[in-house]
Amino acid sequence: MVQGFSREPGTHGPYTEVPEIPAAGMRRIIRWALTIAVGGFLFGFDTGVVSGALLYLRDEFSLNAFEQGSVVSVLLIGAVIGATATGRMADHLGRRRSLGVIGGVFLIGTAMVCLANGYWTILAGRIVLGLSVGGASALVPVYLSEISPTRIRGRLLTLNQLMITVGILVAYLVNLLFSRSGGWREMFAVGAIPALVLLVASLWYLPESPQWLIAHGHADVAHRGITEVAGKDAADRLVTQARQRIATAKLEPSGDGTSLLAPDVRPALIVGLTLAAVQQCGGINTIIYYAPTIIEQTGLNASNAIFYSVAIGVINLLMTVVAIKLVDRLGRRPLILMSLGVMAVSVFLLGLSFMVGMTSVLTLLFMVIYIAAFAGGLGPVFWTLIGEIFPPGVRAKGSSVSTAVNWIANFVVSLAFLPLATSLGQGQTFWIFAVICAVALVFVSRYLPETRDRDPEQIERALLARFGRRGATRDTTG
Numbered sequence: 001m002v003q004g005f006s007r008e009p010g011t012h013g014p015y016t017e018v019p020e021i022p023a024a025g026m027r028r029i030i031r032w033a034l035t036i037a038v039g040g041f042l043f044g045f046d047t048g049v050v051s052g053a054l055l056y057l058r059d060e061f062s063l064n065a066f067e068q069g070s071v072v073s074v075l076l077i078g079a080v081i082g083a084t085a086t087g088r089m090a091d092h093l094g095r096r097r098s099l100g101v102i103g104g105v106f107l108i109g110t111a112m113v114c115l116a117n118g119y120w121t122i123l124a125g126r127i128v129l130g131l132s133v134g135g136a137s138a139l140v141p142v143y144l145s146e147i148s149p150t151r152i153r154g155r156l157l158t159l160n161q162l163m164i165t166v167g168i169l170v171a172y173l174v175n176l177l178f179s180r181s182g183g184w185r186e187m188f189a190v191g192a193i194p195a196l197v198l199l200v201a202s203l204w205y206l207p208e209s210p211q212w213l214i215a216h217g218h219a220d221v222a223h224r225g226i227t228e229v230a231g232k233d234a235a236d237r238l239v240t241q242a243r244q245r246i247a248t249a250k251l252e253p254s255g256d257g258t259s260l261l262a263p264d265v266r267p268a269l270i271v272g273l274t275l276a277a278v279q280q281c282g283g284i285n286t287i288i289y290y291a292p293t294i295i296e297q298t299g300l301n302a303s304n305a306i307f308y309s310v311a312i313g314v315i316n317l318l319m320t321v322v323a324i325k326l327v328d329r330l331g332r333r334p335l336i337l338m339s340l341g342v343m344a345v346s347v348f349l350l351g352l353s354f355m356v357g358m359t360s361v362l363t364l365l366f367m368v369i370y371i372a373a374f375a376g377g378l379g380p381v382f383w384t385l386i387g388e389i390f391p392p393g394v395r396a397k398g399s400s401v402s403t404a405v406n407w408i409a410n411f412v413v414s415l416a417f418l419p420l421a422t423s424l425g426q427g428q429t430f431w432i433f434a435v436i437c438a439v440a441l442v443f444v445s446r447y448l449p450e451t452r453d454r455d456p457e458q459i460e461r462a463l464l465a466r467f468g469r470r471g472a473t474r475d476t477t478g
Helices: 023-036 038-060 065-093 095-114 119-146 150-177 184-189 192-204 210-215 219-230 232-249 266-281 284-296 302-326 332-356 360-375 378-385 392-423 426-447 456-466
Strands: none
Touching: 023 038, 023 119, 023 150, 023 192, 038 065, 038 095, 038 119, 038 150, 038 184, 038 192, 065 095, 065 119, 065 392, 095 119, 095 184, 095 192, 119 150, 119 210, 119 392, 150 184, 150 302, 150 378, 266 284, 266 378, 266 392, 266 426, 266 456, 284 360, 284 392, 302 360, 302 378, 332 360, 332 378, 332 426, 360 378, 392 426, 426 456
C-alpha cells in the first residue's frame, strides 16, 4: 500500500457520501478500475510465465537447482524495493503518472530478459521486472480504493486479485503456445503488451485520484472530475468535506500517523504481518512458479506439464471470481478459515502423492484443490483485509509494511523450495506447507475478527477484544 496517505475514520473513496452514482458514471468508474487493475495482470503474468520459460532456459544456460530458484526468486528482491519506493513516488507524481512509470519499467525489464545472453543478464532483467511488479502490488489497491464507491469497494479491491489470476492463466496459455518451439524469449515478450497498455492509459485515459488532487492543492481539477461522474452537487459536497477533513485533522500526504507499535495498533500489525507471511509460506507460489516442473516430476514431458498447468490457471481464475462474489456476502473470516482448512489437507495429500508414488492424475487433482482453496479465500481476501484492519491514521503505513513482508516471504519460500525438495524430498517439503496452513488456521480462528460492514473503530475494538486488551467490547462474530 502506498505510504504516507491516510484517511479519516469511516471513509475509503471519494464517493463515500454519494447516495447514488448515475449508471453512466458507475460504468466509467468500473472501466477505470479494470484499466488500473492491468497492473495486477502484469503481477500475475510475470509470476506465471517464468514457470514455463524455466523448463527451457535452464537447459539453454545449464542452470543448477540454486540458479533456477534464483531466476524465479530474484524478481522478489526487486519487488520489495519497488513496493517500498512506490509510496514516495505516488505521493510526489500522483497515482496516474506513477502507474505509467510502472508500465515503462516493465517494458525495460522485459526487453532485458528477452535479449539476455546468460544467467547474470537474466537475473538483472528479472530484478527490473520485480521493481515494476512490486510497484504495481503497492499502487493498484490504493488507486482502486481511491476511486471506489463504498457499496462496491470490496469487489473493486478484489478486482486486483482477479486480474492477477487472469495474468497467471494467460501466462500459462502463452507458455503452452510456445512450448513446442521452446521459445522462452517469446513467452516473456508477450508481457510487453499489457505494460504498453498501462503506459498509454496513464497518459491519455485514466483520471488522477481525487483524494490525491485535493490533498495536493488541485481541488478544482478534482471537482471537475467528480462532476463528470457524480454530478455538480455531489462534487461541491465532496470537495468541501475533503478540505475540511484535511484542515481539521491536519492530514498531509507525507504524514505517518500514529506509530504501528502503539498498544491499540499492535493487534492489527500482528494480524497483518502474520497473514502476509502465511499467504506465501503456505506454499502457493511454489505451485504457481513451479507447476510445470512439479508435474514433470510425475513422469509427464515438458509440453504436457505446461498443458496441465493451464487447468490450474483456470481453476485459480474461477475460484477468485467466486471469492469476489462472496467476500461482501459471507464475510472475510469464514472464507479464510475454509480456505486454510482445505489448503492444509490438500497440500498434505499432495506431499503424500509424491512419497508413495500416486498417479499423475491424483497429483494434479490435489494441486487443483489446493489452488482452488487458496483462490477462493486466503488469496484475494488477504488484500482486502490489509486495507481494513489498520486504523485510518496508519492504514497506508500498515498496509505497506504487510505488503513488504508478503514479498519477503515470497522470496524466501521461492528460493528455498527447489533446494529443500532436493535435500528433503518433494513430499516432505509439501508437508511443511501443510503444517504452516494448520497453524495459521488456529491463529485466524483465535485472533482475526470479521471486518465486513464494520467501520474502523468497530474493527479496532474487535481486534483488541480478541487479543484480550482492556476497553475492548466483546467480539461476537464467527
